[in-house]
Amino acid sequence: DSTLVHENITKPTLTLLHNEKFAGANEEYLTAHEHYRHGRNKECLTECLKAFESTLKIICTEKGWEFNNEKDTSRKLIQICFQNGLVPEYVQNQFTSLQNLIESGIAPIRNRVGGHGQGQTPIPASNEITRYGLNLTGTNIIYLVEQSKIL
Helix, strand or coil: CHHHHHHHHHHHHHHHHCCHHHHHHHHHHHHHHHHHHCCCHHHHHHHHHHHHHHHHHHHHHHHCCCCCCCCCCHHHHHHHHHHCCCCCHHHHHHCCCHHHHHHCCHHHHHHHHHHCCCCCCCCCCCHHHHHHHHHHHHHHHHHHHHHHCCC
């Protein structure tokens, strides 16, 4: 039900990002929603990844964790967050796939359907995969921001 998704993912994500610390991520997540509403699926997925990476960079900055702002991808930023205990070790051990789940989320979807040159044959980004990417981005942002306790 789209109402439940809106209440449990979209609104909480926007509430968390509606803070000056997260201004960049908020702008990107709102832009992703705008693209989605207008059927610009590839653009939506690109903005989702940007919002996710911005969130990770903001958390790293606020926590004082070193990273390369120009070169580090979401995969590297996630590793930095895990290495610095953003997710408690007991949770990491119990849920060994959590890092893989976060890493294998929006970045591969965006890369496959919208982030790189598609070559001769256009690669479509369906409404279903785009909605999944948008909701997955929101869910991951909620989890990471709440774990960071920087708000």
